[in-house]
Amino acid sequence: MPESPNPANSPGPVEPAQKPVTAIPTLAQTATERKTVAVSSALERIRRTHPRSSRIPDKTFALLILLTGLSVFAIVVFVAWELVDKSKLSLHQFGFSFFWGRDWDPVNDQYGALPFIYGTLVSSFLALLIAVPLSIGVAVFITEMCPIRLRPIISFLVELLAAIPSVIYGLWGVFALAPLLREYVEPFLAKTLGWTGFFNGPMYGIGMLAAGIIMSIMVIPIISSITREVLTAVPQSQREAVLALGATRWEMIRMGVLRNARIGIVGGIILGLGRALGETMAVTMVIGNRAEISRSLFAPGYTMASVIANEFTEATGDLYLSALVEIGLALFLVTLIVNALARLLVWTITRGQTGRASA
Amino acid sequence: MNRALRVLFCIFTLSAGVMAQTTLNGAGASFPNPIYQKWFSEYHNLHPDVQVNYQSVGSGAGIRQVQAGTVDFGASDGPMTDEQIASSKVKVLHVPTVLGAVVPAYNIPGVSQEVKFTGEILAGIFLGKITNWSDGTIAKANPDIKFPNQNITVVHRSDGSGTSYIFTDYLSKISSDWANTTGKGTSVKWPVGVGGKGNEGVAGTIRTLPGAVGYIELIYALQNKINYGSVKNASGQFIKASLESTTAAASGVKMPADFRVSITNPPGKTAYPIASFTWLLIPTNPADKNKGKLLKDLVLWCLDSGEAMVSALSYAPLPKEVADKAKDAVKQQVK
Numbered sequence: 001m002p003e004s005p006n007p008a009n010s011p012g013p014v015e016p017a018q019k020p021v022t023a024i025p026t027l028a029q030t031a032t033e034r035k036t037v038a039v040s041s042a043l044e045r046i047r048r049t050h051p052r053s054s055r056i057p058d059k060t061f062a063l064l065i066l067l068t069g070l071s072v073f074a075i076v077v078f079v080a081w082e083l084v085d086k087s088k089l090s091l092h093q094f095g096f097s098f099f100w101g102r103d104w105d106p107v108n109d110q111y112g113a114l115p116f117i118y119g120t121l122v123s124s125f126l127a128l129l130i131a132v133p134l135s136i137g138v139a140v141f142i143t144e145m146c147p148i149r150l151r152p153i154i155s156f157l158v159e160l161l162a163a164i165p166s167v168i169y170g171l172w173g174v175f176a177l178a179p180l181l182r183e184y185v186e187p188f189l190a191k192t193l194g195w196t197g198f199f200n201g202p203m204y205g206i207g208m209l210a211a212g213i214i215m216s217i218m219v220i221p222i223i224s225s226i227t228r229e230v231l232t233a234v235p236q237s238q239r240e241a242v243l244a245l246g247a248t249r250w251e252m253i254r255m256g257v258l259r260n261a262r263i264g265i266v267g268g269i270i271l272g273l274g275r276a277l278g279e280t281m282a283v284t285m286v287i288g289n290r291a292e293i294s295r296s297l298f299a300p301g302y303t304m305a306s307v308i309a310n311e312f313t314e315a316t317g318d319l320y321l322s323a324l325v326e327i328g329l330a331l332f333l334v335t336l337i338v339n340a341l342a343r344l345l346v347w348t349i350t351r352g353q354t355g356r357a358s359a
Numbered sequence: 360m361n362r363a364l365r366v367l368f369c370i371f372t373l374s375a376g377v378m379a380q381t382t383l384n385g386a387g388a389s390f391p392n393p394i395y396q397k398w399f400s401e402y403h404n405l406h407p408d409v410q411v412n413y414q415s416v417g418s419g420a421g422i423r424q425v426q427a428g429t430v431d432f433g434a435s436d437g438p439m440t441d442e443q444i445a446s447s448k449v450k451v452l453h454v455p456t457v458l459g460a461v462v463p464a465y466n467i468p469g470v471s472q473e474v475k476f477t478g479e480i481l482a483g484i485f486l487g488k489i490t491n492w493s494d495g496t497i498a499k500a501n502p503d504i505k506f507p508n509q510n511i512t513v514v515h516r517s518d519g520s521g522t523s524y525i526f527t528d529y530l531s532k533i534s535s536d537w538a539n540t541t542g543k544g545t546s547v548k549w550p551v552g553v554g555g556k557g558n559e560g561v562a563g564t565i566r567t568l569p570g571a572v573g574y575i576e577l578i579y580a581l582q583n584k585i586n587y588g589s590v591k592n593a594s595g596q597f598i599k600a601s602l603e604s605t606t607a608a609a610s611g612v613k614m615p616a617d618f619r620v621s622i623t624n625p626p627g628k629t630a631y632p633i634a635s636f637t638w639l640l641i642p643t644n645p646a647d648k649n650k651g652k653l654l655k656d657l658v659l660w661c662l663d664s665g666e667a668m669v670s671a672l673s674y675a676p677l678p679k680e681v682a683d684k685a686k687d688a689v690k691q692q693v694k
Contacts, residue, residue: 106519107542174563182568204512204553204568289517289554300553306517310556312546313417314519316443 033333080332087326089318097324104291106311111323113330115291119208120302120334123283124276126212126297127219132269134216135223136258143222143231144253155228162221170285178205178286181213186298201296204288209297211287215279219272226271230264231257263350270342277335280305304331379484381408385610387416387421387434390459390521390576392639395434398665402657409599409653418521418545425451425640431650433640436521437545438619443688450643452692453618454658454685455636456665460577460605461525462587462633464562468569469507474588475597477534478624478632481590484511484572486536487551492570513566514573517554519545519651525635526574531625545694574633577605578673592632593624604631605675614684634675646693655693662686 013134085090090098094111101112142155182205236259242256248286258265280303288300289310315321362494385395392415399411416424418435423432426447438453463476470492477500483489489496492506510529516523527543541547555561558579565571566585566614577600589599598604611627614620641658645651662685666676 091465094612103548105548107544107548174560179567183539201511202510204566206553206568284517284556289556290552291548299535302554310518310554311546314419316422316440318547 002345018158019083026117040222070116081191083325083329083332087322089322091322094323095321098323099330102293104307106317106320109317109319111319111326113304113327115293116302116304116307116327117330117334118293119287120277120303120305120331121206121338123211123215123287123301123303124273126208127215127276128269128273130212130216131219131272135220135268135272136227136265137343138220138224140253140258141225142228144257158221158224160221161217162225166218166279166281167285169282170216173210173282173286174206177213178210181205181210185209194282197295198297201294201298203298204276204300206286206288206300207298208287208294208301211283211301211303212297214282214286215276218279218282219276223272224267226268227261227265229247230261230268233264234260266342266346266349270339271349273338273342275336277331277338278305281311304328304334380410381650381653382410382412383420383432383435383657384412384428384430385432385639386416386424387399387597387640388418388436388521388637391414391674392438394457394665394669396673397668397672398661399657401665401668402660404535405660406656410658411657417519419519419669422640424501425449425642428646431645431647432642432654434638435640436635436637437524438638440641451640452643452688453638454641454662455559455609455618455677455681456639456661457637458605458609458622458634458677459521459525459637459671459677460572460600460608460631460634461522461529462580463572463590464575464580464585464587465572466564466565466567466569467468467506468509470504471586472504473586473599474666475591476588477591481532482534482537483664484517485513485530485550485552486534486540487513509570512568512571513549513552514561514568514571515549515552515554516561516574518556519556520557521635521637522558522574522576525548525623525633527619528621528635529633532621532624558569577601579673581673590632592628592630593626594628594630596628598629598631600631600633602670602673602675604629605634606678607631608634609636609681614681616688618685618688636677641689641693643692648694651694655689658689658693659686662689 003257031078090111094101098113099117101110102113102114103110103112104115105111138154138158142151142158146154182203186199186205186209188201191206192233193199238256238260239252249254283303284306287303287306289306290297290300291302291303291307294301308324308327308331312321315324387607388533392413395413395415399413403410415433418437420442421430421433422435423438424450426443428449433451434456436459437449439447444451463481465474467474474497477496479505480489480496480500483494483496490511492509497506498504503618524543524545527537527541527547530541531538531543541550552573553564555564557575558575561573561575562579562583562585575585575587579585580600586631587600589597591597598636607627608622608630610626612620612622612625618636618638620636622634622636639658639661641654642651646653661683662677666682671677676682
């Protein structure tokens with residue numbers, strides 16, 4: 001179909017200069033005739049709007065991409081359905097009291113998930129508490145203040161942290177970090193901050209504090225790399241504008257850069273939190289694996305991922321297995337809820353503000 | 360194209376000879392995995408038409424899979440319970456293969472000698488009643504050791520394991536307190552202490568934590584040269600775990616017909632009190648008769664020639680009478 005070469009036309013679907021040659025369908029007598037007419041008019045539309053050479057590939061590509069997007073959704077739904085299905089026995093036995101029961105006793109078939117939920121949440125939030133200021137500091141340093149020659153080296157080193165396998169972190173935790181904590185850090189914390197109630201009790205070295213520290217090291221590369229992307233994406237004009245108004249360096253960073261990159265930074269934190277919630281190997285090697293709720297960070301704890309990894313292979317008994325799958329379901333739900341809350345937080349912060357540098 | 364087809368045809372005809380091989384699939388306990396792998400590869404060298412594939416996925420998974428009939432045989436460190444046997448689609452015979460033992464390991468600053476543990480001491484420590492190494496009960500059993508004033512930290516297994524089953528079985532027998540509160544199992548609710556993952560986790564934690572005491576497998580302790588103590592047996596002797604004392608534990612025990620017996624705290628002067636069999640779970644009436652016959656031959660070979668190979672890998676062999684009894688049972692009961 002010859003198209004008039006109009007320079008004002010953008011590439012892509014091109015409007016024809018003349019009317020379609022085929023006759024407009026009016027009196028289709030039978031159903032098959034109507035169907036043929038419908039197909040031919042659809043083909044007509046494709047012929048009109050797509051250049052001849054890329055018609056079928058375009059449609060196929062669009063269909064494939066749609067399937068890919070739907071498949072992600074389908075996987076999540078499938079996982080959720082399997083979790084609910086396999087934990088039916090335990091759901092039936094304990095009902096909702098499973099989620100606030102504190103007793104985990106495989107011998108007497110009594111199961112409660114509260115110590116694990118508590119352990120997961122506390123260790124993850126402790127990890128974030130340590131990791132977020134460090135990661136943002138690292139990102140600000142790399143983008144704003146680092147000499148250009150050092151920039152690739154430091155960013156490479158931070159990325160390297162992400163490449164270390166979890167088991168290595170666990171080993172390092174047991175043999176290097178735990179003795180360090182037990183000998184120096186925990187006595188110091190007990191002496192200075194013992195009045196808060198978070199730093200007392202016997203000092204094993206391993207425990208909630210060790211798990212939080214290890215997880216923060218694992219989460220730093222994630223948050224810092226996303227923060228770095230977002231900070232680089234802030235337009236230079238913002239920085240210059242704030243400086244032109246007489247701001248100091250720190251004020252420029254705070255008002256011109258960090259403020260604009262807020263949404264992206266929170267997104268990075270959510271991603272880091274996701275990793276922390278699901279981390280299994282490193283945590284189970286240093287957290288002490290004790291299903292008890294304790295205020296002190298020196299005490300051992302237990303996370304949901306750890307208990308599943310530890311007990312699943314040897315679990316005999318249908319109720320025991322079903323309880324472990326229900327812990328998996330609890331972890332799934334906790335992750336969903338925490339993510340939803342984080343998104344809510346983002347929404348409340350940025351509500352009413354017009355999106356400036358949204359990365 | 361023609362050449363490719365010809366090559367493929369050659370491969371098919373050659374593999375037709377290989378395809379006459381039968382594969383037996385088994386799954387279960389991780390404790391005997393090294394010796395089973397050795398046995399099965401030796402057996403394959405002797406009988407090239409039989410390939411045995413064993414996956415150490417854990418006793419629990421092994422029991423489940425043999426109940427469901429997805430594997431040809433299973434393996435477990437703990438015998439199946441009555442409920443599991445009743446609910447199983449497949450009837451199995453428990454065939455004991457090797458013996459394992461559990462030893463108490465410790466890290467007491469300033470003490471390098473071998474510590475003697477009585478049942479009372481072990482139960483007291485693991486129940487949380489004895490909290491310091493300078494406790495009188497420990498000193499009474501070890502009059503020539505000077506213990507420091509150091510808090511005891513209990514280290515147990517966080518993952519479900521046959522080692523925990525053996526240890527808690529022993530504690531249940533020697534302490535009614537333990538039997539009533541905690542009980543025995545591959546995973547229990549420990550009254551005190553921290554958990555380590557695997558023998559490596561427990562040993563690592565004990566090594567780096569002063570005042571720690573925990574239990575590990577004998578083989579692991581021997582191969583990694585970890586100090587462990589001796590335990591008082593039912594005859595009043597302090598026995599240090601070894602291959603001989605573990606085999607002695609099985610000798611004096613009355614063996615039931617289905618071989619599901621616990622040999623912790625046995626009578627016998629040289630018996631080590633914390634030991635146990637590990638079992639192969641062999642279906643007595645297999646669906647595939649051909650595979651059933653091959654499996655029967657395999658098990659009889661393991662109980663016969665296989666037993667000579669176990670000490671090299673630090674496993675304790677079955678006492679002769681137990682091996683003979685097991686062979687008879689396999690010949691009679693497995694169709």
